[in-house]
Amino acid sequence: MDETSGQDAGPFSGRPSELIGRRIAGYRIEREIGRGGMAVVYQAKDLRLDRTVALKLLAPELARNDTFRGRFTHESRVAAAIDHPHIVPVFEAGETDGVLYIAMRYVAGRDLRHLLDREGPLTVTVAARIGIQVASALDAAHDHGLVHRDVKPGNILVAQGTDSDHPEHVYLTDFGLTKKSLSLTGFTSVGQFVGTLDYVAPEQISGKPVDGRCDVYSLACVVYEMMAGRPPFRRDDDMALLWAHQYDQPPALSAVRPGIPDAVDAVLAKALSKSPDDRYDSCLAFVSALRIAARGAATGGGTRPGAETGDVPGGPGPVPEPPAWARPVFRS
Template sequence: MPHDTSLYSGRPSDLIGKQIAGYRIEREVGRGGMAVVYRAKDLRLDRTVALKLLAPELARNDTFRKRFTHESRVAAAIDHPHIVPVFEAGETDGVLYIAMRYVAGRDLRHLLDREGPLAIADATRIAIQVASALDAAHDHGLVHRDVKPGNILVAAGTDSDHPEHVYLTDFGLTKKSLSLTGFTTVGQFVGTLDYVAPEQISGRPVDGRCDVYSLACVVHETLTGRPPFQRDDDMALLWAHQYDQPPALTSQRPELAEPVDGVLAKALAKSPDDRYESCLAFVTALRAAATGVVAAGHAPTQVDMRAVGVPRHPGPVPEPPGWARPVFPGSAR
């Protein structure tokens, strides 16, 4: 008897008020190619949660279903202040679901769409929280592989020194590191093209350094308003990630310190061996380059800009027409 997939495929309004696996759907809060996320009420514990329903074809694949259940349990075991806690994961009526803490706020995608590029202090403060979460996942043997602004939630912080609290989400869709390629067994690419590492594209084994690359793409976008590579079609974009060199940050933000270009070039290196070993190492180097402060015991990062193909600029580059320094809500200048 075929599974009923109407829980996922119906119109969003069809599920409002319905009960699914002990959760009452209240409203839709997000939708992507692989899942729909709802705000829901946990009827057993009387708390609000984010309930993600995965596409039905994923549940029909036995390998994916077992892997999803296992890795959701691993993700649920990670206790980290910048990882959205996973409460439960399972299957109901042929649809895989995962229940997580509901985070009031918005994601970085909406923030960038509304505010535009961020100040370097704001961008690095957000990035270091994401980096801490990613490194914690790597310590548990998980590689996120889909780091993007839409998976970075920005909630209200505690004070002027901590104006936002950042959460990384979607660990229920991660894939175990080292042994898996960039494609799932149901033929779907894992990752978002604007932020995908070269080794994911070529199907090579991946580790946490692919998340370093993706985080660097996100940082580039937070500082310039666009990811490092923009092309007219998907194939050209995939080619760019594998073979083209990213533009220098200072070509779009000339007020940034020139060493920042070298840090991004290293984080976006085509070979994982040429990148930073961890996400925190990358963001720490970025902050040091931006401020001119060198961490104790660490020499400044030196990157031969000619070797990596990043152009050097003899002088200041005019700001693009209409560009204005953004004001990030609540941040201290």
């Protein structure tokens, strides 16, 4: 490590530009490419293998928590062991100067958040094509006992595909910093989450045990947004949004975007069920059903039980009338 590595400042102090050109754990920082509340991602050069990588530096307070450090090490190893074409490969994870870091493949492209902001709603065909790649990645992670818990457009990278039949190649990223890791350390609690609340499953909000079906719900929120141009629920504040995920039925996609087959509404309703038991068992099962529905074929799913009466499937009865602060927001 060079002479700057021993400075008291540390990798997270000062302005981001101060890290450009600095060497950290065998990587030379070149530019910042992403930032969140608990981590910063840089494009960096691997000085040992002379390759470009994405280097994520986690906030220093996380490294000072022994529970998080243990969880981070375990989940990073699991993520690195997953060899899948739609999961960003993890090259290395470790600690240097009191900061945890993850080195991953650098993907030249943009994330789905930027794509949607620039191009607006996508066609059903494109949404399903992106969704099936994300679903495949999630199911592979579930097979390794890893639940992502933070599926959102910002964690889906869209790179150039191989040919006209595969115009985009999608990667799922950010397995190394899960909500489970943070909740075990006290950095999060019920009602406080890392990242946006637009895609969080009801059981995550209530603090119940989660499995891969919480990723089914989050993926369904992302797929809905890809086609509608907005997430299923929009509210004025976080508490109202949490209420909506737990109790409100999402607007039918066909009401937001005319021309969508009714069968697509039924598939999304099932994937967005409040109870995990009422959702698809896997992400691929959800997106496969969506593709069939989009072609106008019969899905056999019908209307979700309780959709007409307002009952929550698997719930204790009628949904309570939302208080004024939890009512929907309608914006043009």
